[in-house]
Amino acid sequence: MTYALYELATNPPIQEKVRGEILQIMAKHKRNLTYESLKDMKFLKAVIQETLRKNTIVGFMPRVCRCSCTVRTSCNSPLTIQQGTSVLIPIHGVLHNPDLYADPDTFLPERFLEGEEEANKIDRCSFMAFGIGPKVCIGEPFARLELSLALALLLSEFQFSVCDKTPSKLIFDPKKRFMSTVKNGVHLSVKRLRHKEE
Ligand code: HEM
Numbered sequence: 206m207t208y209a210l211y212e213l214a215t216n217p218p219i220q221e222k223v224r225g226e227i228l229q230i231m232a233k234h235k236r237n238l239t240y241e242s243l244k245d246m247k248f249l250k251a252v253i254q255e256t257l258r259k260n261t262i263v264g265f266m267p268r269v270c271r272c273s274c275t276v277r278t279s280c281n282s283p284l285t286i287q288q289g290t291s292v293l294i295p296i297h298g299v300l301h302n303p304d305l306y307a308d309p310d311t312f313l314p315e316r317f318l319e320g321e322e323e324a325n326k327i328d329r330c331s332f333m334a335f336g337i338g339p340k341v342c343i344g345e346p347f348a349r350l351e352l353s354l355a356l357a358l359l360l361s362e363f364q365f366s367v368c369d370k371t372p373s374k375l376i377f378d379p380k381k382r383f384m385s386t387v388k389n390g391v392h393l394s395v396k397r398l399r400h401k402e403e
Pocket of ligand 1 (some may be wrong): 333
């Protein structure tokens with residue numbers, strides 16, 4: 206939530222676009238937020254996906270190699286991993302690899318819009334914010350639903366913008382090693398919106 210609101214406060218046109226979608230779909234559903242209405246919010250889904258890509262929450266996945274294998278690498282020489290070797294899969298590195306995500310440090314939710322050329326280029330294994338394989342995050346569907354609902358509710362009622370205390374760059378707390386946490390938190394300015402019918 207913190208990262209999503211920070212990205213939207215620092216990218217006002219994207220915030221306006223996602224709010225426009227939320228209000229339009231809520232209007233279709235008589236201003237109710239239902240499971241079905243949230244599923245229709247394709248741009249909100251892309252905003253969440255891009256937030257999770259750009260602001261890696263879990264930076265790496267630890268694994269132990271169960272049987273020796275040889276894997277392809279990006280530098281043309283295959284790598285053999287021996288049984289019993291501890292391996293750290295760098296989630297952050299994969300999600301910021303410019304070969305997979307052009308301009309990786311820029312917040313571009315459009316790259317995840319279904320049907321877009323960019324989205325088709327993305328390999329399933331290249332998005333691992335929730336891990337991948339048999340140990341994938343068991344809470345992923347819950348986390349996605351909770352994020353969509355909370356963001357839709359907040360963005361339909363409030364505008365988020367930067368203030369004097371908003372950091373220009375997010376600095377992570379090195380003591381929080383498993384889940385990334387922003388040092389000193391993120392301050393934003395919040396303004397209640399007035400809708401026409403009020
Ligand atoms: C944005 C929110 C979340 C992110 C980015 C996230 C990310 C992850 C990642 C990367 C893993 C390791 C997967 C692997 O090793 O392959 C994991 C595991 C796990 N997560 Fe999440 N998670 C999130 C929210 C949640 C929530 C809300 C719950 C519970 C309601 C949850 C429960 C778990 C559990 C139980 C595991 C261990 C699964 C296992 O070892 O079999 N997570 N999560």
